[in-house]
Amino acid sequence: MVLDMTTCHEFAKTAARWDRFWRGEHPEPLIGSVLPRAGVAQVAKPSTYALGPELDPAAFADQAVRWAETHEFLGASIPFVYLEFAADQFSTFLGMDLTFISADQGGWPIHLYEDCPLADIHIEFRPSGKWWDLIAGLAAAIQQRGGDRIMIASPTLVANLDCLVALRGAQTVLMDLVDSPDEIKRILGEITDVHGQILAAFSDLLEYPTRGSINRHGMYSTQPINVVQCDFSCMISPTMFDEFVLPCLRDEFARFGGGEYHLDGADSLRHLVSLCSLEDLHLIQWVAGAGDTKGDWSDLYRKIDSLGKGQIRSGSRQQLDQWARELTAGRLFWSGLHGDRNTVEQALADYGC
Numbered sequence: 001m002v003l004d005m006t007t008c009h010e011f012a013k014t015a016a017r018w019d020r021f022w023r024g025e026h027p028e029p030l031i032g033s034v035l036p037r038a039g040v041a042q043v044a045k046p047s048t049y050a051l052g053p054e055l056d057p058a059a060f061a062d063q064a065v066r067w068a069e070t071h072e073f074l075g076a077s078i079p080f081v082y083l084e085f086a087a088d089q090f091s092t093f094l095g096m097d098l099t100f101i102s103a104d105q106g107g108w109p110i111h112l113y114e115d116c117p118l119a120d121i122h123i124e125f126r127p128s129g130k131w132w133d134l135i136a137g138l139a140a141a142i143q144q145r146g147g148d149r150i151m152i153a154s155p156t157l158v159a160n161l162d163c164l165v166a167l168r169g170a171q172t173v174l175m176d177l178v179d180s181p182d183e184i185k186r187i188l189g190e191i192t193d194v195h196g197q198i199l200a201a202f203s204d205l206l207e208y209p210t211r212g213s214i215n216r217h218g219m220y221s222t223q224p225i226n227v228v229q230c231d232f233s234c235m236i237s238p239t240m241f242d243e244f245v246l247p248c249l250r251d252e253f254a255r256f257g258g259g260e261y262h263l264d265g266a267d268s269l270r271h272l273v274s275l276c277s278l279e280d281l282h283l284i285q286w287v288a289g290a291g292d293t294k295g296d297w298s299d300l301y302r303k304i305d306s307l308g309k310g311q312i313r314s315g316s317r318q319q320l321d322q323w324a325r326e327l328t329a330g331r332l333f334w335s336g337l338h339g340d341r342n343t344v345e346q347a348l349a350d351y352g353c
Contacts, residue, residue: 014078017030017076018030018219018221019222019257021331021333022257022282022331024331027330028324028353029320029323029334030075030076030332030333030334031320031334031353032073032075032076032218032334032335032336032337033074033077033336033344034072034073034074034077035071035341035344036072037070040069041070042070043063043067043070044063045064046060046081047082048060048081048084048138049084049106050103050104052100053085053100053134055138057138060138060141061145062145064081064150067079068146068149074344075344075348076218076333078151078220079149079150079151080151080152080153081151081152083135083138083152083153084106084135084155084216085131085134086106086107086109087156088107088163089107089131089135089156089158090159090166090195090198091109091166091167092129092132093126093129093131093198094112094167096110096167098131111166112168114168114172116168118180118184119183121168121187123190123191124190124194125194125201132201135154136205139152139205139206151213151214152206153213153214153215153216153218154206154213156262157198157199157226158229159191159194159248160188160191160245160248160249161188161230161232163191164184164187165232170232170235173232174235177236177240177244181243184244185244191248192252195251195255196251199224199255202224203224208223213257215260217312217333217335218335219312221258223256224256225256226260227262228252228256228281230248231262231264233245233271234264234268238270238271241270241271241274242274245271246275246277249261249278250278250280253280253281254280259278259280259283260282260284260312261275261285262287263275263285263286263287264287264289266289266292276307276308282309282310282331283310283311283312284304284309284311284312285312286301286304301323301327305326305329306329309331310331310332311327312333312335313332313335314334314337314338315337315338316337316338316339317337317343317347
């Protein structure tokens with residue numbers, strides 16, 4: 001793949017850096033920065049969350065390309081748009097629908113199997129449903145308008161227990177885990193299978209074999225990539241996590257060229273050591289979540305590093321320098337370097353980006 005040089009300078013070198021990063025062969029941090037292009041009127045990046053499912057695909061595609069053309073993508077940054085209308089978008093490809101309560105919030109799941117006996121639940125990918133058709137049509141509009149000037153990040157493939165919660169409801173699933181563990185494992189196996197099918201469908205739709213892929217955080221790979229997560233882990237014990245979730249995560253990570261985990265909320269930290277036992281988990285994004293009163297998570301960053309995993313971070317040049325010195329596990333992606341153009345360009349030069 002060769003991206004238009006007006007939107008991504010020396011893309012081949014950037015792609016090669018990302019591949020070395022995922023192989024653990026890029027000792028310095030990768031730094032990404034998106035800056036306004038001088039001398040042109042700026043166009044904002046369009047958001048499917050902000051516009052909602054009634055958006056105009058042609059207008060969205062046009063704005064996406066104009067955003068890419070009016071900005072510079074420095075270091076490890078690559079122009080992309082993220083096609084998702086809800087955190088549980090993955091489950092809409094299994095027949096679930098969404099409801100939209102307020103603008104900019106994204107959709108909320110309408111539990112498809114809330115009152116259904118577990119024995120009657122069978123998970124199947126439905127590629128002809130309205131949500132798949134909407135996203136596929138939007139992707140086609142962007143591809144037609146943008147060509148090689150912009151990439152497309154698929155929805156986050158939120159599988160495992162998070163998917164079942166979207167389909168059934170959290171309280172119901174908590175009871176199911178106690179009352180019917182074998183049925184839950186059967187359904188989780190089916191969810192894991194369709195995870196692979198949906199990934200393959202997006203590989204075809206977005207041309208991963210020739211273009212590579214990018215996730216919602218702007219991390220690129222010449223192989224498939226996404227973000228793995230289980231936010232529901234905050235509500236279960238380490239024993240349940242290891243029994244029900246860890247096997248699913250292992251299978252999910254095995255499908256990706258780069259393994260990023262979204263770790264959300266202080267109650268999820270009880271699972272950190274188990275998570276870091278997964279060989280194909282390369283990097284963790286920590287999000288403190290609602291109600292965070294601690295603020296400084298430096299000790300956690302050091303613990304993740306001691307467990308051998310990389311991290312995605314952002315902040316000032318001073319913070320970048322501090323953590324580049326302290327963190328030794330590798331695979332540090334500084335996704336947003338704060339500062340003016342001189343600050344960014346100097347950091348890129350100093351770290352060989």
